[in-house]
Amino acid sequence: MGSDKKDNRSIISRNSVHDEEKQVPTTVASKYRWKVNADSSPPEIYNRTLYLCIFVFGILGAARGFDEGNISGAMALPSFKKYFGLADKHKTKDELANLKSNIASMVQLGAIGGAMIAMYSVDKLGRVRALQAVCIIWIIGAILQVFAQSVGMLYAGRLIEGLAIGQTTTIGPSFTSEVAPKAIRGMAVSIFSGAVYLGIMCGYFVSYGAVLHISNDSRKQWVVGVSLKIVLAGLIFILSMLFCYESPRWLLKVGQPDKAIENLSKLRHLPPDHPYIIGEISDINEQVLSEKEAKANRNLLHQFKEIVTVKSIRYRFFAVCALAQLLGQWSGANAVTIYASELFSLAGIKGTDVLKMSAVLGVVKFISAYLCAFFIIDFLGRRRALYIGVTIQFITILYFAIFLHVVPQAADDGAVLTASQKRASLGALAALFLSGTGWTMGFNSIQYLLGSEIFPLKIRSFAQSLTMILHFANQYGNSKALPKMLLAMNNFGAFYFFCGVMLIGLFWCWFFVPEVAGRSLESMEDIFNLPWYLIGRKGPELCPDYSEINKITYTTLGATNTYESHINYLEKDKASQEFVENADEAKENRDSLDKFQEKV
Structure with missing residues (x-):
């Protein structure tokens, strides 16, 4: 009897072990279900050191966002209008539209140059040093704007600031995608894109606060907002010195394997000889060695040639990244952000309420961007998030276009609207808010994320920089074009155009964009070596992830x-x-x- 009881207890104990083994992945997947796959990695790799690094490089996205929100609000401030000629009654509507577009788009023009610089600086200096150099350039541009005595000096300051902002869109996504474990890579890169809307929200609120509390005749009304750029840049610079470790992938690329293992160990909170570290380093090193051999004696011209001539890379650049920028920027979302104040006035909002509604738009975009980052982009996947986001954006922009077509008098000062027209005006206001939600869920995340994920290491920063050149070139064209599009196309025509672009975007997502959520960066090559007509629709199914790091299970x-x-x-x-x-x-x-x- 005693022996039977002992045997029974042994069987129960062993069964408990197996039951526990079976239950652990389910428990972990449930706890982290939006960011960690069921074959969960060791829990130590999700740690404070990693999150601090991701936070510092992620918050860099606020550089671009704060400028967009700040300049959108500033152009509605009485003191700014007076100081830089936007309130000049002697100027024609076309001249005012041209001046407004020049001021708004000068950062995007500089950002094109910044993205070109990033092709060299990010690989030459490393991710951390490049970030610190960007902060210094950003501060110089902000100081010139603070002391601007003419519109020419304002242009110069905004152009230099653009040189910094253009580099951030390569530095931030490249670093975060390289250091983040594959299960949370989408979330990590989306923190950067979400920070854009943290900056926009802050920029809007600063302008709204300035118009409420600072005299319309005071220069300080618009200078306060610009001065905060110096504070933000200085804060990021200091945090990068205190909390950031250089990307192990970049260190291996430049021939510093010992430092790469040391940094990866710190970022993962695991000893250097741990199997997970060994597996990850092996994956990276295998790719780096093969790419170094292929890249020997090659310069930027050779890298550009590779984008054009190598089939798998050509597909990634032209069919995925370039179209993401073209369709995303011409979907109208950035036009809504930069010209929010003017668009709210078209919907019947007047006076200081325009700035208040702009601030609310900033809050909506900020919240939706981070809800997407933490709960959608890795949980639903890239394609599904893009489908949902573009659909929401299409429906809301279409409603806004129809409202402008049916109730054009809402844009007139002193217009008296009927009860139904007032309700439609509130609907148009809500449509602009919800369009921001769709944008942050769809195109906004994808335009940064895909470029940082799908390219091989040998060409990743170069291709990401080239992608960002297209990003800012399209954004510059969109910023310059919108004021004149509203004049030439009777307001509503521009938004019908944006709707057409989004319909094309839905087809593009279905046919061209493969689902890469949860894959290691080293496993992307297999998907893009398939025939072009299979990559988007069948790629992940035909090419499972067999990288070494994918074999580590909890x-x-x-x-x-x-x-x-x-x-x-x-x-x-x-x-x-x-x-x-x-x-x-x-x-x-x-x-x-x-x-x-x-x-x-």
Whole structure:
């Protein structure tokens, strides 16, 4: 009897072990279901050090956003209008539209040059040093704007600021995609795109606060907002010195393997000889070595040639990244952001309420951007998030276009609207808010995320910089064009045009964009070597992720083939012992595990 009880207890104990083993992935997946896959990695890799690095590089996105929100609000401030000629009654509507578009778009023009500089600086200086250099340039541009005595000096300051902002869109997404574990890579890069709307929201509120509390005759009314750019740049510079570690992928690329392992160990909170670190370093190093061999004696011209001549890279650049920028920028979302004050006036909002509604728009975009980052982009995937976002944006912009077509008198000063027209005006106001939600869920996340994920390391920063040149070129064209489009196309025509672009965007997403959520960066090549007509629709199904790091799974089983009790290093299609330093010990542990399972 005693022996039977003991055997029963052993069986129950062993069954409990197996039950616990089966339950752990489910528990972890439930806890982190929007960011961690069911084959969860060791929990140590999601740690404060990693999140601080992602935060510093993510908040860099606020550079562009704060400028957009600040200049949108500033152009509605009486003191700014008076100081730079926007209130000059002797100017024609066309001249005022041209002046307004020049002021608004000068940063985008400078950002084109900044994105070109990033082709060289991000790889030459490294991600952290490039970020610090950008902060210095940003401060110089802001100081010139603070002391601007003429519109020419304002142009110069905004152009220099643009040189900094153009580099941020390469530095931020490149770093965050390289250091983030694959399960939260979408979230990490989306923190950068979400920070754009943190900056926009702050810029809108600063302008609204200035018009409420500072005299319309005082120069300080618009200077206060510009001065805050210096504070933000200085804060990011200091935080980068205190909390950031250079990208291990970049360190391996420039021949510093010891430093790369050290930094990866710090970012993952695991010892340097841990199987997870060994597996990740092996994946990166394998790609770096093959790419160094392919890239030997090649300059920027060769990299540009590679984008045009190599089939898999050509598809990634032209069919995915370039179209993401073209369709995204001409979907009308940035026009809504930069000219929010003017568009709200078209919907019947007047006076200081225009700035108040702009601030509310900033809040809506900020909240929706981070809800998307934390709960949607990795949980639903890139394609589904894009479908939903573009659909929401299309419906809301279409409503706004119809409102402008049916109730054009809402734009007139002193217009008296009927009860139904007032309700339609409120609907148009809500449509602009919801269009921001659709944009942050769809195109806004994808335009930064895809470029930082899908390109091989040898060309990643160059291709991302080239993508951002297209980004700012299209944004510059859109910023310059909208005031004249509203004049030439009777307001509503411009928004019908944006709706047409979004319909094309839905087809593009279905046919051309593959789902890459949860894949390691080193596994992207297989998808894009497929025939072009299969990549978007069938790529992930035909090319599963077989990278070494994808074989690390979480388990509570005590006897494993590693020295850590909570890691199980699986072998799928190829032998992995060559990547593990303690291969003999790993074999012994596997034999022990087999014997243990036979007994059970």
